[in-house]
Amino acid sequence: MTQSSQDNCSSEQDSHKTHAKHNHDRCIATALNDAVLLCEQRGARLTQLRQRVLELVWQTHKPVGAYELLPLLAKEGFNSAPPTVYRALDFLLELGLVHRISSINAFIGCNQPKHEHPNGFFICRQCGNASELPALQLRELAKQLEASLGITIEGETHELTGLCASCSSKAQK
Amino acid sequence: MTQSSQDNCSSEQDSHKTHAKHNHDRCIATALNDAVLLCEQRGARLTQLRQRVLELVWQTHKPVGAYELLPLLAKEGFNSAPPTVYRALDFLLELGLVHRISSINAFIGCNQPKHEHPNGFFICRQCGNASELPALQLRELAKQLEASLGITIEGETHELTGLCASCSSKAQK
DNA sequence: TCACCTTAGGTTATAATGTTGCAATTCTAC
């Protein structure tokens, strides 16, 4: 359970380094473990289908489209019509196990499902990896905006694009 | 040209007050005027179709879907197939005259097309109005994130939902 | 255990959103 933060990528501080070599199996295992616990807590059923969809979403750190999942599920003998995958994704979204990135109509695993947090991502245009933005700064922004504009914020999504640290440094070489 | 800031809603400071009674004709006129100037500057052609699409987008402060515009254009004798409206919208997006709000697949007029700025909106779930978020705070956030994560941000979109100031105060009564 | 109820998933069809490719037209610059 204790391990160097280089080994996986589930901790928030590391989320922007997802390009770096890491033990991705551990990412998946952690995500799955979190999911099991969360479902127990909430009395929700993590069925085979739902679990498999979660695993597939977690195969990479790149956002994945719903329709990309269909053939993968089919290959494994699952039914694979759109409603099937959308229902599974809706379930996972509801529990905060995945996020939706609406600017590219794609889904990605959440690495902090245990704690509610604003939905914010940085997507590298080079490598395609997406990483969550630090909740602290997003919350700070929201607080400021609420104070200055008199609004009440209930939901937020932030989607940034550009070059990640790794791709930036490669580009300079 | 000089007028009380209550009269229209084109200034950034007022953008969150778009619910309030205001001279909306002036909003449209200002937007159109900005568009004409910007097109002249850039050597771009603000054709009848493009201008009309811009006006239609500006009819309200609520984001409008591409497919909502089609029948409106048809009514006025314009061709109205999806590519027509999408091409016009793409043109307007390119020039920064409208923004796209991807979480709801909708478009909205930009009130500061003269200055490049981050794409950020607050959308009230009650009245449906959307207003731009202050560029200053968004830029500050971007700067922080670049510094702390080592990323290079090239594009950003922020989409917040909740209750606007007006709807909040009505809710309390 | 059984009957009942609720939840999950299968299946078909369709809605909503967005794009491609090519022909026809209009505009602009020379």
Add this chain to the structure above:
DNA sequence: GTAGAATTGCAACATTATAACCTAAGGTGA
């Protein structure tokens, strides 16, 4: 006024998401 570029018309199609209805599986209390 003609060539080339930009714009629009038009038909087809691609992608993303949902509706409606039914069957199957799991959970619960008598």
